[in-house]
Amino acid sequence: MDDKRSDDRRSDDKGAPGGERRPRSRFARGGGRGRTRRRVCRFCAEKTLPLDYKWFDVLEAFVSERGRIVPSRTTGTCAKHQRRLTLAIKRARNVALLPYSAS
Numbered sequence: 001m002d003d004k005r006s007d008d009r010r011s012d013d014k015g016a017p018g019g020e021r022r023p024r025s026r027f028a029r030g031g032g033r034g035r036t037r038r039r040v041c042r043f044c045a046e047k048t049l050p051l052d053y054k055w056f057d058v059l060e061a062f063v064s065e066r067g068r069i070v071p072s073r074t075t076g077t078c079a080k081h082q083r084r085l086t087l088a089i090k091r092a093r094n095v096a097l098l099p100y101s102a103s
């Protein structure tokens with residue numbers, strides 16, 4: 001009688017999980033290619049770190065081996081500094097301090 005009905009409902013329950021969603025951190029994603037993933041913006045953490053196109057050895061850390069700018073979600077750079085960083089990298093490319101692409 002009623003038992004049958006509750007049984008039917010049970011099978012329905014399957015489709016509705018009890019909110020077992022894991023809010024995985026974006027930074028905790030696997031598949032990092034051996035690069036260090038930072039959680040804090042390097043430029044915020046180190047106030048003395050220059051963010052200028054002339055300091056290509058600093059910029060180099062934010063450019064992949066293929067010459068591409070590493071996304072901020074990988075490096076942890078904040079939006080403000082990422083903007084300045086891309087600009088600096090583009091300038092550095094322009095004056096041939098950094099490559100546009102891998103040779």
Ligand SMILES: [Zn+2]
Nearest residue numbers: 041044078081
């Ligand atoms: Zn920052």
